[in-house]
Structure formats: C-alpha cells, structure tokens
Amino acid sequence: MSTSASAPSRATPGRRRLGRAGLLGALALALSGCTYNFENYTGATTQGHQIFKLFQGFDITALAVGVFVWALIFWCILAYRRKNPDHWPRQTRYNMPWEVAYTTIPILIVAVLFGYTVVTENSVDAVAANPSNHMSIQAFQWGWRFTYDNPPGSTRPVTLLSDPNHYATFEIPLNEVTQVDLTTADVIHEFDVPRFDFQRYAQSGIENTFDLTPTQTGTYIGRCAQFCGLHHDLMIFYVKVVQPATFQTWLQSQERSST
Numbered sequence: 001m002s003t004s005a006s007a008p009s010r011a012t013p014g015r016r017r018l019g020r021a022g023l024l025g026a027l028a029l030a031l032s033g034c035t036y037n038f039e040n041y042t043g044a045t046t047q048g049h050q051i052f053k054l055f056q057g058f059d060i061t062a063l064a065v066g067v068f069v070w071a072l073i074f075w076c077i078l079a080y081r082r083k084n085p086d087h088w089p090r091q092t093r094y095n096m097p098w099e100v101a102y103t104t105i106p107i108l109i110v111a112v113l114f115g116y117t118v119v120t121e122n123s124v125d126a127v128a129a130n131p132s133n134h135m136s137i138q139a140f141q142w143g144w145r146f147t148y149d150n151p152p153g154s155t156r157p158v159t160l161l162s163d164p165n166h167y168a169t170f171e172i173p174l175n176e177v178t179q180v181d182l183t184t185a186d187v188i189h190e191f192d193v194p195r196f197d198f199q200r201y202a203q204s205g206i207e208n209t210f211d212l213t214p215t216q217t218g219t220y221i222g223r224c225a226q227f228c229g230l231h232h233d234l235m236i237f238y239v240k241v242v243q244p245a246t247f248q249t250w251l252q253s254q255e256r257s258s259t
Helices: 013-032 046-079 096-125 244-257
Strands: 133-140 143-148 158-162 169-173 178-184 189-193 198-202 208-212 218-224 236-242
Touching: 046 096, 046 198, 046 208, 133 169, 133 189, 133 198, 158 244, 169 244, 178 189, 178 198, 198 208, 236 244
Parallel strands: 133 178, 169 236
Antiparallel strands: 133 143, 143 158, 178 208, 189 198, 189 218, 218 236
C-alpha cells in the first residue's frame, strides 16, 4: 500500500514580492525612530493651537488619500502584471458606480476641509470685546514699535523700540487676551511669531486687529516674514509670555525706566 506525502505549499512569486515590500516598509518605519509633528508648531496660543489642528487635519487627510492611492497602484502592479504576451486584463468601457465614486468623494473631501477652514479662520480672527490688555504694534524699516495703550496700573502708554541695533522683548500675560492693533509706517511688513503659528500683514492705511491668548510661558522669537527691503532680515524681536503678576511688575518697571 503506497502513501503519498503531501508536498509543502509554496508561496507564489507575487506573494513573496508583497511580503518583501511589507517587510521593507515596516523596517523603514522602525528605523526612522522619529515623531511627526505635522511640520508645524503646536501653537503656544489659543489661536495658534486652532491653526495647528487645522493643518493636522489637512495632513491626516492627505496621508489617508496617499495611502489609498499607493495601495491601488501596488494592487494594479501585482494583480494585472503581464503573465504572458497574450494575456490582457478584461477591458471595460466604463463603470458608472466607480466614476460616480471617484468624482463625488474628492468633492466631499474638499467641501469638508473648506468648512473646517472657514470655522477655524472665523475663530482665529474673532476679537474680544473686553480684552485684558491692549497693544499697538507699528512696523517700519527696519524695526518695530510696541506700545501698551493705557496699561492697567500705569498712568501713560509704555513704548518699546526694536531696531537692528537692539532687538526688543515685549511681554504678554499667560492665559489673558492681549489685543493688538497692527500698522505700518511705510511699506508692507508681516508680523510673524513662528511658535504662535500666527502671521498677520502690516499694510499701509490699514489697521489689522487680532487677539493673542498665550497658553505656554517662554520667550519666542518674532520677525518680519514679508521681504520689505535691504535690512529685512534684521527686523527681529522677542515676545515673552509670563505670569500675570510678573507682567504687571515688568510693565511698571518699564514705565519708571522711561521717565
């Protein structure tokens, strides 16, 4: 009586290629050993954090669409590779369900992203009726003028000047709304604090008003982000976020030093 041993199953070439591709992808991901911050700061202000979440949503959506497209590409490569010169996939003139799907889904994605953008912009651009503090910032070639208008506990405005010879540091209190009126004395400039995820143009004849509500203490660099001439790169300043009590003490010291 003869018995036949079952032959061990062998993986097809396509499955072997797919397995190697998956292994290489997993290895590359493991070796990267890094965290992805969506190429942006998380925002050290309430407004900046909302902007970060918007960018985060855009990046996640783009990544999901990219992974789906890559999967389709690899599937087509493996499923429809030519097995012999006479083999061709079944030819289809049209497919209405798929055509409706790949037309409708991108429109829906864009509509949702547009809706979130409008909501975020309206929230970031909203200004408080009764802010805790008020400032006027004027940009000029090649510096900044920071003025605290009628600060609490002071009898007159307090002004700081930042220019290429002295990079000034102005302070704002933590978790309090500081409202800013931004203007320019000459050409177009742009107020930019990267850690705040916030930029705003200073345009001739226009006063741009916005709120800053810091959520993290620290000292952050700011600059002009719009090329405005020869010494554009020297339009640097610093903004320091401190506790409210520390801010009041600093403000009073600035008033005394300017008398």
